[in-house]
Structure formats: C-alpha cells, structure tokens
Amino acid sequence: MNIFEQRLAAQLAEREAANLYRRRLSLDTAQGPVIQVNGRQLVNFCSNDYLGLAAHPQLKESLRNAVTRYGVGSGASHLVCGHSAAHHELEEALAEFSGRPRALLFASGFAANTGTLSTLLQPGDTVLQDRLNHASLLDGALHSGARLQRFAHNDLQVLERKLDAVRGPAMVVVDGVFSMDGDVAPLAALAQLAQAKQAYLMVDDAHGFGVLGQRGIGSTEAAGLGAQDVPVLMATLGKALGTVGAFVAGSDTLIESLLQGARNYVYSTAMPPALAAAGLTALHLLQSEAWRRSHVLSLAARFRRGAEQLDLPLLDAAGPIQPLIVGSADRALALSRELQQRGLLVSAIRPPTVPPNTSRLRITFSAAHSEAQVDTLLQALADCWQRHA
Structure with missing residues (x-):
C-alpha cells in the first residue's frame, strides 16, 4: 500500500473509532414522508424536501414529457x-x-x-x-x-x-x-x-x-x-x-x-x-399551492410545542429544520439508531459538519408529513431521550 492509501486508511480508522464514520442509505422508493430502506418502511424526518414536491405527479409528468422532447x-x-x-x-x-x-x-x-x-x-x-x-x-x-x-x-x-x-x-x-x-x-x-x-x-x-x-x-x-x-x-x-x-x-x-x-x-x-x-x-x-408553506411551518410549530413540554433542548429555529442538541457523537448515533428501530429515520449530525460536542439530531419536516406523524416522533423521543442521557 502506497503512502497515500496508508494515510487515507489511517484517517478512516480514526473516523470509525470516534463514531464519526458516515454510511449511506439506499432507498428502495421515491423520496417522501415514508420511504423504504432494505425492505423496511420508515417515516422520513431527515429530508430537505420541505414542500413535499420531490415525487409530485405533476413534476413526474413534466419530466416525462420533457424527456420525450429533449x-x-x-x-x-x-x-x-x-x-x-x-x-x-x-x-x-x-x-x-x-x-x-x-x-x-x-x-x-x-x-x-x-x-x-x-x-x-x-x-x-x-x-x-x-x-x-x-x-x-x-x-x-x-x-x-x-x-x-x-x-x-x-x-x-x-x-x-x-x-x-x-x-x-x-x-x-x-x-x-x-x-x-x-x-x-x-x-x-x-x-x-x-x-x-x-x-x-x-x-x-x-x-x-x-x-x-x-x-x-x-x-x-x-x-x-x-x-x-x-x-x-x-x-x-x-x-x-x-x-x-x-x-x-x-x-x-x-x-x-x-x-x-x-x-x-x-x-x-x-x-x-x-x-x-x-x-x-x-x-x-x-x-x-401556498398551503404547502403554511402546513410545513405549522408542523414545525407543533413539534416545538411538544418538545418544550418534554424539555428537549431545541435550538431557536422556527422553520422546517429543528435541531435537537445531543452533545456527543456516541449519544447522537445511539438515539438515531433507536428511532430507526421504531420506524423513524432521523439523521445524527456529527463533527466535522458541526462543532465538537454539539452533535445533534437534525429533524426536518415536509408539507407531506401529517400531524399524526409528528406526534409519533414526539412520543418516541419521550420514550428514549432519558435512556441515552
């Protein structure tokens, strides 16, 4: 192994040891509020598809027609x-x-x-x-x-x-x-x-x-x-x-x-x-369809009200991005994994994306989510938050 690959291998090993290693998910379905990964359905709370348009029928029809033309x-x-x-x-x-x-x-x-x-x-x-x-x-x-x-x-x-x-x-x-x-x-x-x-x-x-x-x-x-x-x-x-x-x-x-x-x-x-x-x-x-903007913002507000009742440490954000500060990378990963076991997909964001000791669950909402799905997430967080303190 040459010096460059030796250095890369050492860096990868260090990242793995510090719980900073990133792994990709492979979706079996279209982007949306519910996705399928490895044959299992998960409610998706980590997408940036804020208005729920990624799989909208009109977008798909527009794409098909344009492919025929261009x-x-x-x-x-x-x-x-x-x-x-x-x-x-x-x-x-x-x-x-x-x-x-x-x-x-x-x-x-x-x-x-x-x-x-x-x-x-x-x-x-x-x-x-x-x-x-x-x-x-x-x-x-x-x-x-x-x-x-x-x-x-x-x-x-x-x-x-x-x-x-x-x-x-x-x-x-x-x-x-x-x-x-x-x-x-x-x-x-x-x-x-x-x-x-x-x-x-x-x-x-x-x-x-x-x-x-x-x-x-x-x-x-x-x-x-x-x-x-x-x-x-x-x-x-x-x-x-x-x-x-x-x-x-x-x-x-x-x-x-x-x-x-x-x-x-x-x-x-x-x-x-x-x-x-x-x-x-x-x-x-x-x-x-202005209702999409108002709906996603109302879901974020609903989540913030519930998180405040649970005394969860959210940052001061009013929009679809709701970061829940965890602290250590280990704890963020553990929480993310437990939520996934419960059928909820929430990303653990760790250094170097965020500063040391500010690892977090980056929770995002879409206009395609329902209030019931937000409430399910809150209940899951209430069940598992203290266990990983």
Whole structure:
C-alpha cells in the first residue's frame, strides 16, 4: 500500500473509532414522508424536501414529457451546445420570481457558491463570512485568493468592527437559513450594515427559498429586502422545489460575468433539460399551492410545542429544520439508531459538519408529513431521550 492509501486508511480508522464514520442509505422508493430502506418502511424526518414536491405527479409528468422532447442528457456545457429552451425558460422564471433582472442555473448549490465567489473575488479583496456558513461558501472564498475573515454567528457588532478595519473591496456572505442550526440570519440589519460600510452582500438561501416569505421567495423576502439590498442571491432547486440544481440571481452585469467567467459554469455539462422543465413546474406549484408553506411551518410549530413540554433542548429555529442538541457523537448515533428501530429515520449530525460536542439530531419536516406523524416522533423521543442521557 502506497503512502497515500496508508494515510487515507489511517484517517478512516480514526473516523470509525470516534463514531464519526458516515454510511449511506439506499432507498428502495421515491423520496417522501415514508420511504423504504432494505425492505423496511420508515417515516422520513431527515429530508430537505420541505414542500413535499420531490415525487409530485405533476413534476413526474413534466419530466416525462420533457424527456420525450429533449432526451436525457444535455450533451455539452451551456456555452457549447448544452443550453436548451427549457433552461432559458426556467432562468427567466426564477429571475422574475426573485425580483432580479437575470438568473443563471448551476448544476448544484456547491458549484453555484464556489463559482460565484471565485469569480467575484480576487487577491486584495476581503470576504467576511458567518462562522456557521455552508462549506461551499468557505471553499469559494478560499479558492478566490481573497482574504477570508469569519465572524461569530449572527454577531453584527463583531462584523462591524471587522468591516471598519478592512482596507479595499469588502464582501459579506451569509446563509439566509443556516442548514444545521435552522435559524435565520438577521438580514435586514446585515443589509443596512453592508450598505453603510459599502460592502457587497451575498445571501445563500438554499434552505429559505420556497419556504419563507409571503410568496415563498425566501429569507430575503421575509426580511423585506429586494435586489438593491441583496445584490447576490443564491438558492437551490433540490430542497423545497424537489428537483436538482441551483441558481444565482442578480444584475445583468453580475450574471453575464458569471456566464462568461465562472469556471464551474463554463466547464460543466449543463443539467439535463428535462430536469429544468421539472424545475419550472415545481416553481409554478410553489406559487399556486401556498398551503404547502403554511402546513410545513405549522408542523414545525407543533413539534416545538411538544418538545418544550418534554424539555428537549431545541435550538431557536422556527422553520422546517429543528435541531435537537445531543452533545456527543456516541449519544447522537445511539438515539438515531433507536428511532430507526421504531420506524423513524432521523439523521445524527456529527463533527466535522458541526462543532465538537454539539452533535445533534437534525429533524426536518415536509408539507407531506401529517400531524399524526409528528406526534409519533414526539412520543418516541419521550420514550428514549432519558435512556441515552
């Protein structure tokens, strides 16, 4: 075994010994509130399918029809011959819905974030990021060559001090909804501070888009912010919209610059056009079926009321992401396994995804869940929580 494989093997052994090893599940069924794994049905409380659209009949019909028209693969990158009418129509619809002049599709949220930041930033710039930002935002900043500074989670006083010390162009980047804590960034105050300090603001709204705001535009809409307040908006299609991919929305100058220069866009094969067509159908459902947003938020509120009665240590989050802090990785795994034995699928989130000693059960809700399923989860937690203290 060569030195590289020896090193990798040692790292894997260390991860296993620390109960940080990750294993994939193989689903036998479509994504939904109830799934089947290895022939066994489980109520699914760890999906990001917040609006319950991933297996919606209209999305499946749209995909089938688009495959008949466009085939399966796109065949090339967008700038060669992989850009189709379906991609273009979805981009225009996303721009209009988000209130921006233009939008650009990427294959994933990770690609959108790293591509955007490495295009916007250059050596000599400073990018300031919340300490709990998604890994893709941190990677994008590191790849850009700009100076990366991180500030304490949602701490605007620390951010202001850091901005005051910056010399040269500055950019502030935050998650709209933080994926592991479920809380929302103080976007109105952030936008005001960024404007006062002449800093460019980018919001990754992967977990807010489709769920928050009066129309479901996301955390920026919920904060009363528009394109002038948040010049760079990124959101994904693979969560609330139930499909795949991501988009960046902003000014014509921003989007054209990304189209021309973002390596993740220029040198990646375009997503299949049939999936873009399905994404457009999902966007229409988001706009026409507002009950999905209200239902998933009411389920989260129901869970929080029950958890408070049980004295469970939830974080301060009002949306579909409800993290239950456990502490040790061992205990998080034990709780997750017992819940699975009871027919409930809840992920144990452990370092390095979250800081040491903050391992948690990341409980998520979907508009496809019922109140009875939420109550079943609460009863199971009541039965097994103290046993694993």
